[in-house]
Amino acid sequence: MNNHASASTALLQGTLDVLILKVLALEPLHGLGISRRIAQVTGNTFQVKPGSLFPALHRMEEAGWLSSNWGESENTRRAKFYRLTKAGTRQLKQETDQWVRISAAMASALEMS
Amino acid sequence: MWHRLRALWRNLTHKQIVEDDLAQELHSYQTMLADEKSRAGTDPGAALRAARLEMEGMEQIKENVRDVRLGVSIETFFAELRQSWRGLSRNKGLSILCSAMLALGIGATTVVVSIFYAALVQPLPFRDSDRLVEVHESRLSSGIDKAAFSEANFWDVRAQSRAFQDVAAFHYDEANLTGYGLAEKVTDRSVTANFFRTLGVSPVLGRDFSSTDDQNGFDNRVVILGNQFWRSRFGADPDIIGKTLRLNDRACVVVGVLPPGEPWINDQVYQPFGYRAGADRASWEFTVIGRLAPGVSLQAAQADLKEVSARLDKAYPGTDKGIGFSFTPAGNWVAGDNTRRAFWVLVGAVSFLLLIACLNMANLLLARGTARQREIAVRIALGAGRARLIRFVMMESLLLSIFGTLLGLALAYAALRGLQALEVQGIPRLADAGLNPWVLGFSVLIAILTGVLSGIAPALQTPAKDTANTMRDADHQTGSRERGRLQGLLVTAEVAVSFLLLVGAGLLIRSFTELMNVNLGFQTDNRLVFSVSMPKSYYRNGAGSQFEDRLLQRLSAIPQVVAAGAVSSRPIEGPDPGMSIVAIPATHSGTPGPPPWAGWRFVSPGYFHAVGLPLLRGRAFDEHDKPVEADRGQAAPPRRVVISQRLAQLLFGTDDAAGKHVDLWGNGNFDAEVIGVVADSRERGPAAGPTLTVYLPYGRNADVSEFVLHTRGNPLAVAHTVRAIVAELDSNLPVTGLRSFEEVVHRSLSAQRFNVILLTAFGGLALLLAVTGIYGVLAYAMNRRAAEIGLRVALGASRTNVLGIVLRQGMRPALVGMLLGAVGASWLSRYLETLLFGIKPFDVFTYVTVAALLMATALLACVLPGCRAMRIDPAGALRME
Numbered sequence: 002m003n004n005h006a007s008a009s010t011a012l013l014q015g016t017l018d019v020l021i022l023k024v025l026a027l028e029p030l031h032g033l034g035i036s037r038r039i040a041q042v043t044g045n046t047f048q049v050k051p052g053s054l055f056p057a058l059h060r061m062e063e064a065g066w067l068s069s070n071w072g073e074s075e076n077t078r079r080a081k082f083y084r085l086t087k088a089g090t091r092q093l094k095q096e097t098d099q100w101v102r103i104s105a106a107m108a109s110a111l112e113m114s
Numbered sequence: 115m116w117h118r119l120r121a122l123w124r125n126l127t128h129k130q131i132v133e134d135d136l137a138q139e140l141h142s143y144q145t146m147l148a149d150e151k152s153r154a155g156t157d158p159g160a161a162l163r164a165a166r167l168e169m170e171g172m173e174q175i176k177e178n179v180r181d182v183r184l185g186v187s188i189e190t191f192f193a194e195l196r197q198s199w200r201g202l203s204r205n206k207g208l209s210i211l212c213s214a215m216l217a218l219g220i221g222a223t224t225v226v227v228s229i230f231y232a233a234l235v236q237p238l239p240f241r242d243s244d245r246l247v248e249v250h251e252s253r254l255s256s257g258i259d260k261a262a263f264s265e266a267n268f269w270d271v272r273a274q275s276r277a278f279q280d281v282a283a284f285h286y287d288e289a290n291l292t293g294y295g296l297a298e299k300v301t302d303r304s305v306t307a308n309f310f311r312t313l314g315v316s317p318v319l320g321r322d323f324s325s326t327d328d329q330n331g332f333d334n335r336v337v338i339l340g341n342q343f344w345r346s347r348f349g350a351d352p353d354i355i356g357k358t359l360r361l362n363d364r365a366c367v368v369v370g371v372l373p374p375g376e377p378w379i380n381d382q383v384y385q386p387f388g389y390r391a392g393a394d395r396a397s398w399e400f401t402v403i404g405r406l407a408p409g410v411s412l413q414a415a416q417a418d419l420k421e422v423s424a425r426l427d428k429a430y431p432g433t434d435k436g437i438g439f440s441f442t443p444a445g446n447w448v449a450g451d452n453t454r455r456a457f458w459v460l461v462g463a464v465s466f467l468l469l470i471a472c473l474n475m476a477n478l479l480l481a482r483g484t485a486r487q488r489e490i491a492v493r494i495a496l497g498a499g500r501a502r503l504i505r506f507v508m509m510e511s512l513l514l515s516i517f518g519t520l521l522g523l524a525l526a527y528a529a530l531r532g533l534q535a536l537e538v539q540g541i542p543r544l545a546d547a548g549l550n551p552w553v554l555g556f557s558v559l560i561a562i563l564t565g566v567l568s569g570i571a572p573a574l575q576t577p578a579k580d581t582a583n584t585m586r587d588a589d590h591q592t593g594s595r596e597r598g599r600l601q602g603l604l605v606t607a608e609v610a611v612s613f614l615l616l617v618g619a620g621l622l623i624r625s626f627t628e629l630m631n632v633n634l635g636f637q638t639d640n641r642l643v644f645s646v647s648m649p650k651s652y653y654r655n656g657a658g659s660q661f662e663d664r665l666l667q668r669l670s671a672i673p674q675v676v677a678a679g680a681v682s683s684r685p686i687e688g689p690d691p692g693m694s695i696v697a698i699p700a701t702h703s704g705t706p707g708p709p710p711w712a713g714w715r716f717v718s719p720g721y722f723h724a725v726g727l728p729l730l731r732g733r734a735f736d737e738h739d740k741p742v743e744a745d746r747g748q749a750a751p752p753r754r755v756v757i758s759q760r761l762a763q764l765l766f767g768t769d770d771a772a773g774k775h776v777d778l779w780g781n782g783n784f785d786a787e788v789i790g791v792v793a794d795s796r797e798r799g800p801a802a803g804p805t806l807t808v809y810l811p812y813g814r815n816a817d818v819s820e821f822v823l824h825t826r827g828n829p830l831a832v833a834h835t836v837r838a839i840v841a842e843l844d845s846n847l848p849v850t851g852l853r854s855f856e857e858v859v860h861r862s863l864s865a866q867r868f869n870v871i872l873l874t875a876f877g878g879l880a881l882l883l884a885v886t887g888i889y890g891v892l893a894y895a896m897n898r899r900a901a902e903i904g905l906r907v908a909l910g911a912s913r914t915n916v917l918g919i920v921l922r923q924g925m926r927p928a929l930v931g932m933l934l935g936a937v938g939a940s941w942l943s944r945y946l947e948t949l950l951f952g953i954k955p956f957d958v959f960t961y962v963t964v965a966a967l968l969m970a971t972a973l974l975a976c977v978l979p980g981c982r983a984m985r986i987d988p989a990g991a992l993r994m995e
Contacts, residue, residue: 056182065117081139
């Protein structure tokens, strides 16, 4: 049951995937880390809640884009870290290209009116 | 791909590890979140609480993750299946009841559908059967629409018509098969050599008739065997081709064996006949089938034959005056219009039954009580979505319907086997009816449909939100008012549909009793009928009639026999050959219009007495009336006939017919004196009206093969003596079709009886279901209102008041349902009209009876809950609140 699947986050489903891939491209992170990094890089536009984050992480891991392993956090807590796989890198490239295309198209469309 | 498969495998097989991992991950998230907050200055305890709050529920996150996992649908499906199964086995009584109801409904549907398929859907075993038609002669001016062909007219149509690729004919006969153990009478079709080619069937063994097989008119010595006969009589002997059979004392060589199938090709033996000069034009004995040439429409063929009939009308005014031709397309060969209609009625009835079973199951599932509601509320609280809940509820009804279907199929199989074993008459191609893929597919469809249909109502009841209220409600005995209303609605629908079914059943039962009580004219009690047929050679030189005389003498001498008689065609079961008949001189006292068409029968002098037809005027035949050949140079001896009462009225009005003269066959060649008038009879069975009949004395060249004995006591008691006498007189002549006259009538009504029995059974089941339905609603409602009733009792309500409450609750939906049912029935029953006999579709007696029956049923269903309600102890009920 998707209590959090309100209209706005549903719209951002694809967005969340790209953002996760993007922040993981820099370094492996755990769940909270990913959430904080996304907030940081988007200037607090996206507050990713765990109810959306974890399903996305697990789905992407099952898709083979991410791999995970348990490690120790900066504060010496046990945490599960996610890293990008080769397939994930390819996926990021693909989605980035697509985003660029879409945003260019959107921008020109909006400018025209 | 590989990742996905591995993940799927892991999710399905190492569920615990995956779950633990997720729990740890979320826990670590929470801890780190709390760390973050405490670093920002919050004290550790408050930080943890804040972290928890921010995460909005660990379990729901887990549930969200589970929902995206690969294999989640498989897994939940099985989990739900397991749960449903557990739920059903917890409630064994209810589950068994529901499955049994569905089994009855689905079993009945499957039986009807498989019979329906065999009779109406299953294609004919002929190539391009849409181009096949049966052609009939007609004399529309005499009201004859579809009659058989005369031999000469067939040859003319075959020679002159252009619309057909092929025209073939057959003539139905019987032959004595000897030389293989006991003498046996077999059905023997004389067919034109092109008959099987025209139908589009090829022998499975040997060859078809060839054009050289039919050179000698009717005297050809080759036979083709029907498949069933080949199997049953010759053990499917693969070397049968070339063997010799003795048919009517002639040696015939087997040249082929037909494939199995119906119609036309399932007789026992087939012999070819060919053209002969001087073929008869007056006697209608041949069935003609035609294969339309490619691209020729039925209308074109009709136009084509119109030209032929115009030529025949001109060329042969004596026999072909007013001749025309009509068609029966191949699609109607197996089942005629009335049979079709009867089947549609059965299909309608069985769908109603199934609908009632669904409604009832929905009702029972709804009434299943509050435990379920609570369970669902708990599931919602644990984060189950509405879609998932509906699936869960549906799963249960689907499971039930699967059990019901399996059980129902078993029932259907047994029922079909039973029907086939009983050889129920009047159902075309019954032997072919079975659980074929078509029928099975249909049953599966029905199973899903019933599962969904009966699951809808309970599924709609799954609360969308307001979990807290549901849980609270569930704790009390109150339940939702809405649910009670829905149940009432279901009962209303159930009663309405039951009403429809019962009216249908009632109307058919009434028709059937009317049919049984019809005055046949014949007396059927203490009568034995049997056939002794002789090969044609026996009739030469009067040997046949001498044999018949001797046989009748011997039969009359049996001590238990009151009277013995013989006739050329068995009443009700036999064919009804006819002639047109004209009064001489054409009097004005008779009814104006075309000359009547009357069936003719050769009878022995004692026939009227034996069969119980009272003589109304003049006298019956005696030994002196037998036709004799005129000696050379002398005038033909007088012909004498006896006619039936209505025929006498048609010909001579109120005048005494005895002593008057008639022209037999209406062509001026056969003058006869009417010596007597007998009562009317129904030669074509109870469902057809009284027939017009001309009786002629049997004798030289006039064969009788059917014998009727009036006995003292049980007619079948003399069967053994009869066989012994026939065997003693001529061991080559088989006795066939030996049965009591009552059984003859009984068999002629078997199609109607089959309908009545099925519809009555459906009606009975509907009643049973209605009782459980109403009872279920009431029991639930009373449970719900126990506190209220307790309060009323405490405030001084009497037991009568309490009973009133129960009755109002139970009877209201039933009464509304009956009203709706009556309206629906009066609208639907007109489709039954052609199946009814002696009553109108809106038969007040039937409607009143059905209403009373349903009323009584509904009251019966109220009894138990009513008694329970009256015993409610106010103190106890109030404490329950």
